Amino acid sequence: xxxxxxxTGGTRGIGEAICTTLKEKGYTVIANYGGNDVKxxxxxxxxxxxxxxxxxxxxxxxxEAITKIEADYGPVDILVNNAGITRDGTMHRMSFEQWDAVxxxxxxxxxxxxxxxxxxxxxxxxxxxxxxxSVNGQAGQYGQVNYAAAKSxxxxxxxxxxxxxxxxxxxxxxxxxxxxDTDMVRAVPAEVLAKIIKTIPVGRLGKPExxxxxxxxxxxxxxxxxxxxxxxxNGGQHMY
Numbered sequence: 001x002x003x004x005x006x007x008t009g010g011t012r013g014i015g016e017a018i019c020t021t022l023k024e025k026g027y028t029v030i031a032n033y034g035g036n037d038v039k040x041x042x043x044x045x046x047x048x049x050x051x052x053x054x055x056x057x058x059x060x061x062x063x064e065a066i067t068k069i070e071a072d073y074g075p076v077d078i079l080v081n082n083a084g085i086t087r088d089g090t091m092h093r094m095s096f097e098q099w100d101a102v103x104x105x106x107x108x109x110x111x112x113x114x115x116x117x118x119x120x121x122x123x124x125x126x127x128x129x130x131x132x133x134s135v136n137g138q139a140g141q142y143g144q145v146n147y148a149a150a151k152s153x154x155x156x157x158x159x160x161x162x163x164x165x166x167x168x169x170x171x172x173x174x175x176x177x178x179x180x181d182t183d184m185v186r187a188v189p190a191e192v193l194a195k196i197i198k199t200i201p202v203g204r205l206g207k208p209e210x211x212x213x214x215x216x217x218x219x220x221x222x223x224x225x226x227x228x229x230x231x232x233x234n235g236g237q238h239m240y
Contacts, residue, residue, distance in 0.1 A: 001074065002026055002027055002028040003027055003028065003077040003078055004027070004028050004030065004069075004070075004073050004074045004075060004076050004077055004078065005022050005027045005028065005029045005030070005076070005077070005078035005079075005080065005219070006029075006030050006032065006066070006069060006076045006078070006079050006080070006113075006117075007019050007022070007029065007030070007031050007032065007080040007082055008032040008056050008080065008081055008082050008083035008109065008113060009032065009033070009034070009056075009082040009083030009084060010029075010030075010031030010032055010033065010049075010051070010080075010082065011031050011033040011036075011039060011040045011043040011051050012033075012039065012043070012182075012183065013180075013182035013183060013184065013208060014082060014132070014177065014180060014182060014208045014211050014212070015031065015080075015082045015083070016031075016043060016047075016208070017207075017208030017209050017211065017212035018080055018082060018208075018211065018212045018215050018216075019031045019047065019049050020047055020049070020212070021209070021212035021213060021215070021216050022078070022212075022215070022216060022219070023047070023048075023049060025216050025220075027078065027219075028073060028074070029049050030049070030050050030051075030052055030069055030073060031043065031044075031049050031050070031051045031052070032051070032052055032053075032054060032056065032065075032083065033051050033052075033053055034053065034054070034055055034056065034083065037053070040053065052065060052068075052069060056083045056105060056109035056112060056113065057101075057104035057105045057108055057109050057112070058112070059111075059112045059115075062109070062112040062113055062116055063112075063115075063116050066113070066116040066117060067116075070120070075120050075124065076117045076120070076121075077121070077124070077126055077127060077128065078127075078128045078129075078130075078219045079113055079114065079117050079127075079128070079129045079130070080129075080130045080132070080215060080219075081109065081110045081113055081114075081129070081130070081131045081132060081154075082132045083105060083106070083109055084105065084106045084132065084134075084150075084151075085101065085102060085105045085106065086102065086144070086147055086184065087099075087101050087102050087146060087147075088143045088144055088146075088147070089143060090142070090143050090145075091145050094145065094146065098146060099145075099146045101146075102146035102147055102150050103146060103149065103150050103153075106147065106150035106151065106154070107149075107150040107151075107153045107154060107157070110131055110154060110157055111157075114129060114161060117129075118161075118165070118170075121165070121168070121169075121170050122165070122168045122170065124169075125168050125169040125170075126169045126170070127165060127168075127169065127170035127171070128170075128171055128218070128219040129158075129161065129165075129170065129171070129172040129173070130173055130174070130175060130215050130218055130219060131154045131157065131158050131172070131173075131174045131175075132154070132174070132175055132177065132211075133151045133152075133154040133155050133158075133174045133175065133176040133177075133230060134147070134148075134151040134176055134177060135176055135177065135178040135179070135232065135234045135237060135238050136148050136151060138151075138152070138155070138176055138230075138232070138238055151176075154174055155174055155176070155230050158172050158173060158174040158228065158230065159228045162227040162228030163228065165227070166227055166228075170227075171218075171223065171224060171226060171227040172227055172228065173218050173223075173226060173227060173228070173229050173230070173231065174229070174230040174231070175211060175214055175215065175218070175230070175231045175232075175233060176230050176231065176232045176233065176234065177206060177210075177211050177233050177234065178200065178206055178232075178233065178234025178235055178237045178238070179196055179197075179200065179205050179206065179234070179237070180205060180206040180207065180208060180210070180211060181205040181206065181207055181208070182208060185205065199237055200234070200235040200236065200237045201235060201236035201237065202235035202236055203235075204235065206233060206234070206235060210233055211233055214231055214233055218231070
């Protein structure tokens with residue numbers, strides 16, 4: 001029986017690439033999404049991957065949704081915490097709402113989802129958890145104290161949970177993408193994006209597939225001795 005993989009924020013951009021890559025590798029994949037029903041339906045029609053709507057920042061909603069997913073498809077053995085948002089602004093202009101939305105969606109969601117699957121993984125003595133951090137959580141970024149704090153928190157969260165899961169066959173790793181060619185990055189003004197690309201030694205934006213292929217490796221059996229690690233995928237922009 002194929003292992004079940006749940007990918008949050010899985011219907012667009014990097015999340016979509018992760019979902020389709022894992023499906024190609026033979027996993028049964030479920031994509032979470034939080035907002036756009038039309039695009040989620042298009043994703044499912046295009047890929048054949050079911051999309052389940054729930055708010056990753058809501059502990060009770062996550063618990064209820066994962067309970068139903070496991071009842072419908074089977075136990076979640078692979079969890080990819082990819083969901084994330086930006087609400088940029090410098091500290092002297094940032095509202096609490098901007099801060100809180102990013103912390104809850106990007107960081108607290110990792111607790112919510114992991115808490116919902118960790119007991120099952122421990123009882124089965126197998127699990128793969130991948131948390132998506134960011135180069136901006138490693139290096140910081142002007143106007144992103146909320147985003148950088150959340151993504152930096154993910155890296156610490158990953159290490160601590162890896163220690164807890166190691167004796168139970170559960171690996172927990174993070175990936176830290178750099179600037180990847182997605183709708184979110186393409187929304188940056190062209191002149192700013194051109195400056196960003198000049199700071200990337202390989203001379204280009206990343207591709208969603210660059211990230212997805214790394215996730216596919218880390219969730220595989222051959223990566224069972226890798227845990228508590230952060231894999232930086234940023235074209236050399238920040239060597240950490």
